[in-house]
Amino acid sequence: MKLLVKYISFLCLLFCTSFLLAQERNDAINSEKRFTVRGSVIESDTNKPISNVNIEVGGGAYTTTDALGEFKIVAKKGDELTIKHKDFETVYYIIEDSERIKVKVEPNKIEEYRSKLFKSKANTQVFKSLIDSAEVYLKKDAKKSIQFIADALKDSRSVKQNSEAYEVLGDIYTYWKQFDLAVSNYRISIQNRTSNAVKIKLAKAYQLNKNYQESLSIYNEIDKKQLSNWQLVSLYEGLGDVHQNTKAFDASIDAYTKGLEVAQKHLITPKITDLNSKLAQAHINNGELQEAQLRFSNSLKLASQENKRRGVEEKVKVADFQNNLNDYSSEIELRKEALDDINDIESDSVFDNKSALTPQKQNYKIGNAYALQKDYGNAITYLEKSIEEADDKEDLIVQKDATKKLSDVLRDAGEFDKARIAFENYISLLDKVYVKREQEISQAARFSQDIISKQNRILSLESDRELSESKYQLNVEQARTQKLIIYSLIGGVLLLLVTAFLMFKYIKQQRLANNLLALKTLRSQMNPHFIFNALNSVNSFIASNDERTANKYLSDFSLLMRAVLENSEEDFIPLEKEIELLQLYTKLEHFRFKDKFDYNITVDENINVNNFVIPPMLLQPYIENAVWHGLRYKKSKGRLDIKITQTKPDEISIEIVDDGIGRKKSKSLKTEHQQKQNSKGMGNIKKRVSILNAMYKDKVDVFIDDFQNKEDTGTKVVVTLKKD
Known part of the structure; x- marks a missing residue:
């Protein structure tokens, strides 16, 4: 009997895990439906093709346009295509099918900043x-640091400054x-005064902004003979x-190797360590594991000689590499050494939760x-340590992952x-992670708006300075200057309109993504809750x-579970499927409480059940409440009636x-x-209805x-459902 109870409990956990894995399998299936997208990028006014445009599918494939402005890239339906180039604003396009794409863009006419000397002497001390x-304040307070730059530009008296x-x-x-803002300002710096050091920074900023062709172009145009050893x-x-x-x-390995040779020749120790580490990663990506292991061995030895x-x-990087090689003993040893070192330096260093250190x-990776x-004994110990430390440091991501892993290990044990x-703790943490991510998105949006606002003020300051300078020009240039100002204002208005449109589009997409994530989270909570409650009946018969x-x-x-899992990925399912699920569920509950109630399910013959759709698992909790909290405690035999009638042509x-x-x-x-648990379950239903009505315009009441x-x-529960 005890073995049977454990077996049923194991089935419960298995069904919950199967639900989560089903989502991953669906993602994997979708990822296989890829096709080749062909397209071209041209100028809107001249139809001239634009070459070397960066074409990227969100985090996946990457290519560039050829001399004819054409490109081919592998993608799947729903992918976002990002089209970037230095001479026009970034274009985003959602792929629907394998149609041919023609992108027409308006290149920005980048105004050349004139390098002129002011007649007045510079107040060098104040500027410096x-x-x-x-x-x-660069790393402490971005807004304050930018304000100091704005003040410095007011006191600037030379192109060098x-x-x-x-x-x-x-x-x-x-x-x-x-x-993107870093790129703009480095370019302005170079336009005022050419500098190889700034060009290297500009190329790096292009790379970080995923403008890879522009980055390569800047790097290749720099005269290497004019560089210092460090710059080279x-x-x-x-x-x-x-x-x-x-x-x-292969090209990456070649470049890193050349850099390493220069660093070794001139004893640039920090770069020697970094390049060994990057070479190791490049060899891993190229499938050369033996060479990668040698490079990591070198970088680990060199890093230990620098500072703790x-x-x-470097120990953490090498430990990750050992994990990829399935050498878990070496990984554990390295991570334990790293933990000891982290405890030694933690009092002197500040590690935020995004840091790998x-x-x-x-502790989570050691437990894994x-x-x-x-x-399993050591795994549980270290995972519990990870959860405890993550809770103390409010690291919800690690706490969530470690809790999920702990559940898996305990199950296997x-x-x-x-x-x-x-596992129940893990489900609870998912809610907290979702709330935190919403807050982080909101904070990031406000930070970005503040930064852009300050950048616009600096650019406005630059424009005002040039306008004041223009007053010293000959009267014959006045008409041309006025025309330039008018064009600039028109361009500024157009730019603001385009920016507003793109921000509106981004916010709309982000809101949709947040709603989908919320629905997914709520469904992931409802299914395990439903499964555990339903298994109470099995336990009763066993007892x-x-x-x-x-x-x-x-x-x-098991038939009911299969139907639930099949429907769990959908926002809406046909009413016919929901009725079948309700009939099966109500049959099971009546089987358990035959002496407590009779039931009847009536469907209006005039209703075409295939014309209506309904959110899955919407009605089951109300039936569950009726049986478990209403009819079960009734002294006499009760009755449960479920009626589906058509009130309007487009409403049931x-x-x-x-x-x-x-x-x-x-x-x-x-x-x-029990009151808390019920409140949470019914609260989830209200949230789902609210989100679905927001997305589909008051479909459910x-x-x-x-x-x-x-x-x-x-x-009496009345659910009103409208047709699409």
């Missing part, structure tokens, strides 16, 4: 002080990952990074390695009760030693009526824990009231 202040100010402004934006190493390293991003691994933090960073991440070795508790009845019940229950009404004890009396019988004015008031 402001630049120093901007650099001090302008160039320096815009270079530092580019450094600020690079650090805060605003790479940085150039080769940057070339290697671009080739790595474009999956040209650099040594820890946090104790919670290393032990789990892969099937050493045969501790099914603990595994179930861990009464009625194994034959339990087996029959479990057989019908679904009534779920029971003559049980009613909501008020049922609530008074519940424990505090739910009304709940007492059924009758008697001692057993009963409950």
